Amino acid sequence: MKMHKVVLYTQPQCPPCEIVKRFLLAYEIQFQEKNIKKDHRSRQYMIDQLSSYSTPTVVIDDEHIIKGFDLDELASKLNISCD
Secondary structure, eight states: OOOOOEEEEEOTTOHHHHHHHHHHHHTTOOOEEEETTTOHHHHHHHHHTTOOOSSOEEEETTTEEEESSOHHHHHHHTTOOOO
């Protein structure tokens, strides 16, 4: 399986963020988490560069940006079969 570079933008008390984290961990996908409440640079980057205003926001291999909660799209971009 190809190793993907995954960056997950999250914030506290975000149930969809927790589900995405659990999904990635369940499939043993390594990811870097950026908490936008603690890391203001990451928050600004998410807004200014990714044009995203909500969490979770997932960036895969610096090219695929998934905004909001979409496990099907996430699985597709990571080549994960959820059957």
